[in-house]
Amino acid sequence: DVKVTQSSRYLVKRTGEKVFLECVQDMDHENMFWYRQDPGLGLRLIYFSYDVKMKEKGDIPEGYSVSREKKERFSLILESASTNQTSMYLCASRRQGNYGYTFGSGTRLTVV
Amino acid sequence: TQLLEQSPQFLSIQEGENLTVYCNSSSVFSSLQWYRQEPGEGPVLLVTVVTGGEVKKLKRLTFQFGDARKDSSLHITAAQPGDTGLYLCAGANTDKLIFGTGTRLQVFP
Numbered sequence: 001d002v003k004v005t006q007s008s009r010y011l012v013k014r015t016g017e018k019v020f021l022e023c024v025q026d027m028d029h030e031n032m033f034w035y036r037q038d039p040g041l042g043l044r045l046i047y048f049s050y051d052v053k054m055k056e057k058g059d060i061p062e063g064y065s066v067s068r069e070k071k072e073r074f075s076l077i078l079e080s081a082s083t084n085q086t087s088m089y090l091c092a093s094r095r096q097g098n099y100g101y102t103f104g105s106g107t108r109l110t111v112v
Numbered sequence: 113t114q115l116l117e118q119s120p121q122f123l124s125i126q127e128g129e130n131l132t133v134y135c136n137s138s139s140v141f142s143s144l145q146w147y148r149q150e151p152g153e154g155p156v157l158l159v160t161v162v163t164g165g166e167v168k169k170l171k172r173l174t175f176q177f178g179d180a181r182k183d184s185s186l187h188i189t190a191a192q193p194g195d196t197g198l199y200l201c202a203g204a205n206t207d208k209l210i211f212g213t214g215t216r217l218q219v220f221p
Contacts, residue, residue: 004154031207043155043200043211050207058208090154098143098162098204103154 006091006104013111019078021107023091030096032074036087081111116212124218133186133215135201142204144184149198191219
């Protein structure tokens with residue numbers, strides 16, 4: 001079964017900590033995406049990557065960075081976590097072209 | 113900024129009823145996708161529609177893409193409790209998806 005795996009289902013971090021969210025896909029997909037999902041705001045794109053070592057800002061990149069050193073892995077980094085970054089974070093991947101996304105199960109991050 | 117508005121936001125119905133969810137935009141999309149998300153999980157792709165006017169059926173679910181490729185609808189016939197979840201439409205533009213605001217469906221036995 002092909003899948004996108006997010007390393008943690010739940011995380012609790014303190015304000016100011018550096019936080020790493022890891023995402024791995026086993027489908028050899030070129031494109032990978034990070035979204036956050038908040039009640040009433042829907043899914044908002046943070047960063048995406050067309051291929052290894054490539055990254056593009058999404059709609060809300062402030063306070064975040066990403067790393068894609070290998071094709072299968074796309075990491076989201078919160079440089080200095082803040083309470084307004086408490087959210088559900090969803091990673092997705094897709095084959096290059098007009099195809100559907102495969103999502104991971106999400107990481108629910110709470111910043112206290 | 114492109115927006116996809118879904119209606120209704122919430123829907124609570126009895127098993128066996130029919131329902132329709134709408135997804136509207138002022139923008140044209142090259143294709144439109146529908147996803148269902150269950151609590152604690154990521155969205156799962158249901159269907160992709162590409163051609164204006166296209167209709168696709170997936171068992172009791174019928175998806176339609178508007179002629180102008182700006183809107184779409186999802187119709188569920190004889191809803192079941194297993195249909196409960198958050199339904200999301202997503203429009204494709206260049207290499208990104210724009211997600212709709214979501215419709216939360218609850219089907220009671």
